[in-house]
Amino acid sequence: MPYQLPDSELNLRERLYFPEVIQGVGIIMKQFLRNFFFGRQKDPDVLARDRSLSQNATIAYPEERVPYPPAYRGLHRLVPREDGRPRCVACYMCATICPAQCIYIEAGEYPDDPIEKYPVKFVIDELRCVVCGFCVEACPKDAIRMDTGEHAPPSYTRAAQVWDEKRLLRGPPVSYQNDPWLRRGSPSISPEKLQEMRARAKPFPLNATDEYAQTPGFSVRALASEAKGK
Amino acid sequence: MRRFLGMVLFAICVPLSMVLLGRAVYWLVAGAEYLATSLGAPPTYGAAIANVILLMLVFVMTTAALLTIGERKWSAMIQNRIGPNRIRVFGNSAGGIFFLAADALKMLTKENINPSQRSRVLYELAPMAAFAPSFALFAVVPVGPAVDSVVNGVRTTVALQVANIDAGLLFVFGIASLAVYGTALAGWASNSKLAILGGVRASSQMISYEVSLGLALVGSMMAYQSLRLEEMVRAQGQLLWGFLPALGFFLQPVGLLVFFVSAFAETKRTPFDLPEGESEIVGYFVEYPGMKFGMLFLAEFIEVVVLAAITAAIFFGGWHPVLFEGWLRENLSPIWFASVCAGAFLTKVLLLCWLQLIVRWTLPRFRFDQIQKLCWKVLLPVALANVFITGALILVDPSLELLGLVGLVEIAAMAVITAAVSRKVEVPAHAHAAAAAVAGH
Incomplete structure (x- = not known):
């Protein structure tokens, strides 16, 4: 017990009962x-x-929502490159570390690029996912993130909770300077696109700074001040 | 800030709308009286019928129905919640009033499941037996003073009171005790163990509190020398020492307290809600479906309104506006003065309903032995002592001034005892933090 509650007899005033009741009614x-x-x-x-x-x-929940903290682990997404393909190189790190074993990957190769792999299938069973975020930490290419700020939406079938790469691939594209396809070039990316991607590429973040953890433009403070202004 | 201004406006509008309602009722009652007289009915018949419809059906029913919503909304305000607000018309939840329609629809369209072993007649009779008496109590309540009205050159006197009978308070006691039948029958006729437990608890509690309910009003009867509520209200208009209105609140504070508590027990609402209890016996209405349950439920709220009305009539000056009464009487036409009086009475009723709901959300329920102890060992002796003391004081000083003085002293003593500093519970600083640290959080 955090409180030391006195356990003594009630005094006369308290036993009169009505003064205490009137005080309570006042409160x-x-x-x-x-x-x-x-x-x-x-x-x-x-x-x-x-x-x-x-x-x-x-x-008032559906109309007003609590802004999630910046590190909130929401629904997964596969981070795209500027050319629309996933950054994922099908290394199986996420599938390996996943304690719930909810990630299923089938690797494939680009026919014209014998070095680089890509996921033919990348499936996450959101019903099995325990939202631990290990996949995000294990990924060497920053290809999977949990920064959508959404919950897995409800569905009438279990099958709808199994998200494939087409549904997972969304959000703003990301390029880093040390991405192999930027450094050595890739036959599957057109030269102009490659030029653009190289121009936009940023250094790979070494620690989980804001940019790594958050979707650009997502700000708790902005949401709060916006709601205050209403 | 918008809400504050709106709510202040609302608080001002409620008494004003009650005055306008009083004016409208006077107009309709006078019209009905004129119509009935011209059709050959004896005098006061038309007014009585109009009063039954307008006061009992419209005002009491509407207030009781709104209180079901008010209970939910006001309890939300007390507990820092929002309360019912999901049904919106044009984007406005209007304080949850639309839930009334939803509730009625739900009650009326529910499946009508009847227990197969019920006593058929009594089972069907019980909701009505619970509903009707509390309703009929309002017949003797004087809502507004008698006023002369002239319709088409015919002069009639109309009052906003269904029946000004000699028995007055005795009618109140008699009809109030009939309400026991509703709950007892509901418990018995359902042929369910839980229901009969609820019914037995209800009847024992209500019969016990009827004693102190009646005795609490004996002092008022002696002070105002009448059993008619109309005359009791009129007598409260006299002034003590030339300035203090002789309200029952000043003359009979102890009577008021005992009466209010006993009335609360009669309504079977929360500090006294042992007849129902969702966690143990469900209640005497456990076997009732749909609107039959709705009637038992609504009967409680009608009792709240009616007991607020009787309390207002006997202890808070009835239709006397109390403040600025002389000025209002001189500067308003008689019919508008009467409307202001009726508005004052209806406002008092609403305030007392509100107070009852506040008390209901303040106190946890008693244990059954505590209920009976409170009744027989506290309220009954206090009410008896009040009867004797009041009688002696009136005997010594028939002008009521001594009674008023003693009443004021009692109020002051109660205020002092209430305001006296209670024993402080000593909470060590950061007790929570220390506890959390120990628990390892």
Whole structure:
């Protein structure tokens, strides 16, 4: 028990009962009136709300949502390159580390590029996924992320919870300077595209900085201030 | 800020709309009286019928139905929640009022499952027996003063009261005790062990509290020298020492307390809600489906409204506006003054309903032995002592001033005891943090 509750006999005033009841009714009335006359603040950041007037902490869920923290692990996505293909090189690291064994990969080769592999099939069973984020950490190519900020949406069939590479491949494309297909060139990428990708490439992040962890343009503070302004 | 202004506006509009409602009711009652007289009915018949329809059916039923929503919405405000707001018309939830329609629809369209071993007649009778008496109680409540009205040159006197009978309070006690039949029959006729437990609890509790309910009002009867509620209200208009209105609140504070508690027990609502209990016996209405349950449920809220009305009539000056009464009487036409009076009464009723809901959401329920102890060992002796003391004080000073003085002293003593600093529970600083640290969080 965090409190030391006194366990002594009630005194006469408390045994009269009605004074205490009247005090309690007063407290409840105060609470009623402050919530009656003053509305709830709609700041989704509940802890930042000013609760000196109304103490209502409700978030009316479907209309208002709590912004997820930047490191929130949501639905997976396969990170695309600028040419629309996944960055994934089918190395099986994620499938190997996955404790729920929910990732299934079939590797394939580009016919004109004997070195580089790509996933012919990349399937995640979202029903089995335990959302541990190991796949993201294991990936050497930053090809799988959990930064969508979404939950796996509900579905009527189990089959709909098995996400293949076509559904997983989405979001803003990413290129890094040390990507092998940029350094040595790839016959499957047209020269102009390669030029563009090289121009946009950034250094590979060595630690999980904001850019690595977050989708560009996603800001908790911006969401909160936006909701405050409403 | 918008909400604050809107709510202040709402709080101002409620009494004003009650005044307008009073004016409309006076107009309709006078019209009905004129119509009935011209059709050859004896005097006051038309007014009585109009009063039954307008006051009992429209006002009591509407208020009771709205209280079902009010209970949900107000409890939400008390507990820092939002409450029902999902049914919206043009994007506005209007305080959850639309849930009334949804509830009624749900009740009316539910499957009508009847227990096969029920006593058929009593089973069907019970919801009505619970519903009707609390409803009929409102017949003797004076909502507005009698006022002369002239319709088409015919002068009639109309009052917003269904029946101004001599028995008055005795009618109240008699009809209120009939309400026991509803719950007892519901428990018995369902042929269910849980229901009969609920019914037995309800009847024992209600019969016990009827004693203190009746005794609490004896003091008021003696003070106002009448059993008619209309005359009791009128007597509360007199002034003590020339400035203090002789409200029952000042003359009979102890009576008010005992009456309010006993009335609360009669409504079977939360501190006294042992007849129902979702976690143990479900309640005397466990076998009732759909709208039959709805009637038993609504009967509670009608009792809330009616007991608020009786409390307002006997202890809070009835239709006397109390504030600025002389000024209003001089500066308004009689019919508008009467409307203001009716509005004041209806506002008092609403405030007392609100107070009952506040109490209902403040207190946890009693244990059964505590209920009986409170009744027989506390309220009954206090009510008896109140009867004797009131009688003695009236005997000494028939002008009621001594009674008023003692009443004020009692109120002051109660205020002092209530405001006296209670024993503080000593909470060590950062008790939570320390506990969390120990638990390893």
